[in-house]
Amino acid sequence: MRLVIAECSVDYIGRLKAHLPRAVRLLMVKADGSVLIHSDGGSYKPLNWMSPPARLHVEAGAEEEDPEVLETWTVQAAKSDDRLIIRVHAKHHDSDHALGTDPGLIKDGVEADLQRLLAEQIDVLGPGYSLVRREYPTAIGPVDLLARDGAGHTVAVELKRRGDIDGVEQLTRYLELLNRDPLLAPVRGIFAAQQIKPQARVLAVDRGIDCVTLDYDAMRGVDDSAGRLF
Amino acid sequence: MRLVIAECSVDYIGRLKAHLPRAVRLLMVKADGSVLIHSDGGSYKPLNWMSPPARLHVEAGAEEEDPEVLETWTVQAAKSDDRLIIRVHAKHHDSDHALGTDPGLIKDGVEADLQRLLAEQIDVLGPGYSLVRREYPTAIGPVDLLARDGAGHTVAVELKRRGDIDGVEQLTRYLELLNRDPLLAPVRGIFAAQQIKPQARVLAVDRGIDCVTLDYDAMRGVDDSAGRLF
DNA sequence: TCTTGTATCTCGTTT
């Protein structure tokens, strides 16, 4: 990994065009040819970048013979026409480092975990609920959870961390399909999420879909396998 | 901005839990207290990070008295309980740089530009078209463009850079709603995008929605404010 | 290989 602190201006031409005026920034060049341009703020997203695989070509001076330009960097994407052009006006730092391959990130607490917890604690949806199965297959994809309520009626559960309008649409399509199956019909829908957006709730209610807000921490607290990972 | 190349292990506890085993990585500390942890590969997303605003606290040694740990970095989010703990086993590089504030990115060619151009050149949809308004409000969100065709009938236009099935669903919802308004009905739909995916086109046609492919470069060429950005 | 769905999404804009 090469780290350069440089005064530079940047142009990206590809799916859109973007321009960065002259300023001091960090240029990070990775082993796979990708380049990230970071300022001293913002979040993890670089101001501009080139995704791998890409090829970096450095040329002394400027193509247009501008004496203020020390180097012109051209970063060309290997599989598309996307191109990043970096004009370096001054270099304040330049260092190279051998990092080796990374063992990678281990995660816990994503939607898959939420699904596992709700499957184990299906009665948070109401008394008498029982699980039929997780990832119940349909022609248009698997339903997150299929269950039966206290009265024995089938219930399809769509699970999200953040309940958005898309999730309601998805559940609606599943319900339409499931209700064509005489062995299952009538199938009711439950939209379960840690947070449900107002618009999504309105749409769900309009379609007769129940909304349930889940407390992940509480559910994880009940689960005895919690906290064992690290 | 501080750049440290270090052998480290990392734990994140917040909206989820995540762990990085011991390896050599780049630690980038920004002026706002945010921290990014990058490996020499992947894409622009760091392996792990803390978003601003945050506070970095460095302590010599390890809390648990592990002699292999040189320093323990605690990065605490200012507005939540999110926390990043970095155990530094060895430092290979450590440098600090003054970057100043960045003038920021200038973009061209995003959906907003398309919408402005199409509003100005509404007749690319057909002869006699006239604009009613941009961002026409409805209960479930604003319609990109509302227009009248040559015959004086109302037309709702959904605009995308890339025409996907989601966009057709969105337009369908708008049309359903708009057609309940006796002052507007009947309202026809036009799905306009730079590229329309085959599946989206099939769905649109099936629902009686017209598809229009837009040539952004040509439309920008017509617009006399084009090319002034850079 | 391509498609689908999630994300510690980020980032802007608007309410």
Place this chain on the structure above:
DNA sequence: AAACGAGGTACAAGA
């Protein structure tokens, strides 16, 4: 401040 939509979304899992 909260919510909504777009993104050069990125990224991983499944087909």
